[in-house]
Amino acid sequence: MERYKILEELGDGTCGSVFKAFNIETFEIVAVKKMKRKFYFWEECMNLREVKALCKLNHPNIVKLKEVVRENNELFFIFEYMEHxxxxxxxxxxxxxxxxxxxxxxxxxxxxxxxxxxxxxxxxxxxxxxxxxxxxxxxxxxxxxxxxxxxxxxxxxxxxxxxxxxxxxxxxxxxxxxxxxxxxxxxxxxxxxxxxxxxxxxxxxxxxxxxxxxxxxxxxxxxxxxxxxxxxxxxxxxxxxxxxxxxxxxxxxxxxxxxxxxxxxxxxxxxxxxxxxxxxxxxNVDVHVPHPLLCDPLEPRLNNMGAKPNLELNLWDFGTEPDDCFLGLTLAVKPSASNLEMVHTVSQSMEEDILFCPRLNDHPEQSVRSSTHQLEFRNLLGLQSHHCSLTF
Structure with missing residues (x-):
């Protein structure tokens, strides 16, 4: 998580908190969900329905789960950031x-x-x-x-x-x-x-x-x-x-x-x-549907990081069984949002396991730690490649 700098907290719920952050390497704005429950094994992470579904679904009209990070038994979901x-x-x-x-x-x-x-x-x-x-x-x-x-x-x-x-x-x-x-x-x-x-x-x-x-x-x-x-x-x-x-x-x-x-x-x-x-x-009438491959509104625009509506996420835990554990979220805009400020940086010294969801072409320069866990997750998804780096 040392690659992400937290900008602000967007919401806090019973089983998790959500933050707006940006990747200090790519300058990309993201949404980070931090689960309050501890996860001691990767198998627990794999059993989350949200992870299973989003790692399999890759479509312009489905929100992208970019990474799953397990750090000191804490679990983080890294999502693409949406404005409203x-x-x-x-x-x-x-x-x-x-x-x-x-x-x-x-x-x-x-x-x-x-x-x-x-x-x-x-x-x-x-x-x-x-x-x-x-x-x-x-x-x-x-x-x-x-x-x-x-x-x-x-x-x-x-x-x-x-x-x-x-x-x-x-x-x-x-x-x-x-x-x-x-x-x-x-x-x-x-x-x-x-x-x-x-x-x-x-x-x-x-x-x-x-x-x-x-x-x-x-x-x-x-x-x-x-x-x-x-x-x-x-x-x-x-x-x-x-x-x-x-x-x-x-x-x-x-x-x-x-x-x-x-x-x-x-x-x-x-x-x-x-x-x-x-x-x-x-x-049947001609409909203008934006084409994300031609113009992606989610590309970083750091020069435009003035006052913008903030997202507020309300969180619920709908299940008690391990297979039912997930973080539900509802996003809304806070009308009183102020200018963004960097509040704190996630510790750079924590040991972490990172899972990249498969997206587009592989980039070997992006290394993934805990390769055994990565291969285990890739086997779950039915991927054929045996590289220890996944990109999106």
């Missing part, structure tokens, strides 16, 4: 988004999901706070609840933030699929038009009621695996009629409304996949 999250952008938006802006955000999120689902993971906690934005670039973040698509159910019943939680999860089905991510995509799409959540339930029961108020009563055969169907039976759903979405979001086109209704289908089997959603007529 979509929630804060919507909160500070003075006017409705244009449909072109919404198409750009949604296209990038869906492209990230195509890569994620295609590589065997579903996110399980998609929400505006977990969609990070720098300029017009959007990246999916916070993979603490990510799970392998082919992992054996039953899954945990509590996943995702309530307002974006699919009804099959609210009904305590433990055999859900990637369709729960697509429900969240539909809720986020609607929120981009209204700038407020479409299903703002105050409890799980109220969440189901809010969904009924918008979509109408469900078809009971859509939930053959729900284990707590009485939750909906107790709701006086017979008197609830579906709402005309065009009345809720008059600025949305008919194509946008149709896509929302498809994504927010009660029946998970009727929801389009991420790839199918990108083929919807809503995206």
């Amino acid at each position: 999250n979509l929630y804060q952008i919507m909160k500070e938006q003075q006017r409705p988004f244009s449909e072109g802006e919404i198409r750009s955000f949604m296209s990038q999120m869906l492209q990230g999901l195509v890569h994620m689902h295609g590589n065997g993971y579903f996110h399980r906690d998609l929400k505006p706070e977990n969609l990070l934005v720098t300029k017009d670039f959007l990246k999916i973040a916070d993979f603490g609840l990510a799970r392998e698509v082919l992992s054996m159910p039953p899954y945990t019943e509590y996943v995702s933030t309530r307002w974006y939680r699919a009804p099959e999860v609210l009904l305590q089905s433990s055999y859900y699929t990637t369709a729960i991510d697509m429900w969240a995509v539909g809720a986020i799409l609607a929120e981009l038009f209204t700038l407020s959540p479409i299903f703002p339930g105050e409890s799980e029961i109220d969440q189901l009621y809010k969904i009924c108020c918008v979509l109408g009563a469900p078809d009971w055969i859509s939930f053959p695996e729900a284990t707590n169907i009485s939750r909906l039976i107790n709701i006086s759903y017979s008197d609830i009629s579906p709402t005309n979405l065009s009345d809720i979001m008059p600025n949305a086109s008919s194509e946008a409304v149709d896509l929302i209704l498809q994504l927010c289908s009660w029946d998970p089997l009727r929801r389009p996949t991420a790839e199918q959603a990108l083929q919807h007529p809503f995206f």
